[in-house]
Amino acid sequence: MNKNELETDCQGPRNVIILQRTTVILVVSAVVLLFVAMALAFYFIPLRSKSTECGELSPATTMQPQDDRKPLAPIPSNHSNISLDAMLPTYDPFLGRLPESLVPEHYDIWIKVYMDEEEYDRAFTYTGRVSIVLRCDEETSIIKIHAWWLKVDFDSVVVRHRGNSDEVALQGVKFDETYQFLIIDTEEPLEPTEKYVIEMSYDGELTEYNLCGFYPSSHKYGKEARWVALTSFQPDCARKAFPCLDEPQLKATFNISITHRPTRKALSNMPEIRSTTTEDGSWNTTYFDITVPMSTYHISFALLDFPSLERETSTGIQFRVWAEPTRIHAAEYALEIGVQMLTYFENSFQIKHPIPKMDMIAAPTFISGGLENWALIVYRDDYMLYDPNQDSTDHMFDVATIVAHELAHMWFGNLVTLKWWNDLWLNEGFASFLEYPAVDFVHPEWKMENQLLLTDVMFSMREDESYDVIPKPIVREVGGWSGELWDMFDSRIYQKGASIIRSLRAFLDEQVIERGLKKYLRAHLYDNVVTDDLWHALTEADKKHGGTDVKKMMDCWLLQAGLPLVTVTRIDETTLKVEQSQFIKDRDGLWEKDFPKDQKWNIPLTYTHSGITDFNRPFRAWLLAEDEYITIEIDDLTEKDWVIFNVNQTGYFHVNYDTDNWNKLAKQLKDDFEVIPTQTRAALLNDAFVIAESGELDLVVGLQLTEYMYEETEFIVWETVEHYLPFIRTVLLRTDEFELFQNYWRNQITPLYESLGWNFTGSHMLDYKRRLKAIKNACSWGNKNCIEMATAVYRQWMSDQFSDSVPQDNSLMESLSCAVIRQGGLEEWMFAYENSDEMDNPEKLELFGLIAESAMSCSQNAWLLQGYLEMYDEMEKLFVASYYMREKSALGFSVAWKFMIERFDELFEKYGNSLYFHIWLFGPFLNSESDLKQLLDFGSRSTNMSDGAVTQFYRAVGRVKENIAWMDKNMASVREWLARVAPETRHQDAGPEYVDFDRLNGDSAKSGTKEKRRHGRSIYDSSNGHHERRFHRRQKV
């Protein structure tokens, strides 16, 4: 069944939508009419509308959906529109933008760079000359161009007619520092249709400040520090390297030449066409080919003394990777996959990469993970380099995804570019989405579709429903001021953008998306776009398929923040009631008052049931913003059947069911979990737990769904559940049930642990992650064999920190150390203690200190924990210790809480008012009446709180009250459930005997050196998953 067939299945009398799969023919003619109507409707939708069709319920449609509405018809336009203006900034969105009177067509840029000691007085500076050809579109006597941190020689500024070279008389030149404008006033106005050339000389400084513009970066060569120079221009830093009209829609061609010392190689976006050397051989000038039309932020140049590796793609593109001499071998992986991915994208889009070369640089210092300078991509070195001898296998994932991301930008971002930064998602959403198919092309064994759900969809939904930060729409107005531009680059733009595209792909169909995207790219080559251009292309592509008006479908997802909860309730055996509400996982209402709470979305629903378990071709229906609810009739449904909505979580929303349906789903999972595909299993667990966390569902419903998990082997399912375990741990940690809960999870993880063991040899990335997860969980939940193995590793570590028998993965070592110290004694704890300050000592191991600090808090010895808190005389350290202790165990919590409360006055003398904020952080763990009393007593005797601390105190009290209410609602059923499931012991605590750390440690682990761990992968996440900290290599200066 394809989508057209599905749609024609749908018709219904009055306010009931009946889905009868046998009535296709009857509605074909209606559907044809609908297609025509949709095609006509599209052309009457104004582009760039700020308002969305999603809004408050219209009185006319609230109570009774329109009788004649067909499911999947164009979204009716007769309901009330809600303007999103209230959610947009109140400032003039065009403040700080360049006027539209002058448009750049071409730049000639020459710079001479001084970087070496022999030119000490000028070292780390450059001098430049720029000439810009401008087309005058509107008469003006004010020329504004961007320049920042540059010493422009005002006397050198010349404006000429391009045709006859006559000079235009100038009144004056000045800077506007607020918006970083160089303003040139002319005596006579510049005339429309004429072209002008502006020339000027300037000096600049190579500075590491903000790593923005043209900046120096050092690397070590033996004991010697050497310097290279790089650029980072996105979004507004090109103006720090040369005067320019620094807005993305002002594309031009560029002719770049660089004079530099011969000891370094000059690179830029285009291939070198020639170079000259001064007679004395002291200076080279490298000339680059004229660029294709591009935005200023895609311009890049570099001066390197790095070696390179080189290959040619099958379509004849020269592909080079550059890294510092000691690490160039680790660039081989990026080169290998980069060559394949570049060709993959060329084939996918049917557009050849327009520049005949591609360079990728591993920079010792860089502001972000990578930046898509056209054909001269720069990465922070750790993100581009993968050394199989030193890095853990899962680091390949980071390198592969970022290389795919930056290469995807060559089409989505560079060839076709956003018109303004409010549409940043057009660049970043696509590049993020395209990471997955491109990596899948080179590593099909990594199951990248599953990773997309996990890494982007679930991640961004969590951000969108969180109360920590006020959610923002991904398309929102932004002015020209630097701070606003940088503020756009939040993770929502990337991950939610990718999730929305995934959702579109599922709804419109893979071929429609492919066709639409090709159309979109071809229609806007070397041009700039707004979101509506994409909707237009996709609507056109879907005309002969589904006839969807994509803009109407998608506006509410982009112009509104947050996401919906769809609730499905069985009315009778064959009828379902489906309604939506805004989902807010907000248990203390921190931001509710500042954010619309009754938003609605146009939701494309997919669903299936146990009678027809075809998850590839689910049924479809619309749940529109204007619907109070819809009803869905499924003729085949019987009393024993379950239903599942939002198959594979392709829609960006959660689904809740009535308890009976949840129970049926839990039973299905226990009877035969493979009936439900992996992504849908993960989605069901994700929905159940997050809705339970919000208080809208009993926790036990989610817990029941996990009863089958002793059979579960898929990484994304375990990862999904593991995300919620800290919350449940926090709830149960100080109850009698915690031990049962621990037993339960030990039972569930043991089969996976036993089947995977500790043998990392031959693991590919996904297997590696799975194995790590199984070991960490087994040790954390107290699997006896795992703890014995961990103890052996820890003892080996105690005798030789660089032993080949010690895994190089820091997150694993943190889990193992915690498990050992939890069981162990003074000796193990003292070893961690003696090493806990090493993070501050660059000569030692920066990460071991963090592992040790976390592991020390796992001790079950009260006086050790007490001593741990007492030994610090810095608030930061005390905070870290108490943070870990309150999470690791009930004993740790009690010791830390008692310490902070009883010693408060003494600590307050030292640390002042900010100490209060550390106290309030215990709030989420307090969940009994006696906890509340202690907190209130503490508050009432604290008379020296600042206003901010008082506010936070009341929030903490509110949180504890909600925790108590949550416990009252959930604990009885959780207790009953644990009594039923936990005592069973399905598996003995046996474990694998064979251990091989070679793969875990890299192939050359046997030659282990101290360098090995220093360069080891530096991802570190706490065993309970409550936070993740990512450490980068110490930046060199």
Ligand SMILES: [Zn+2]
């Ligand atoms: Zn990007």
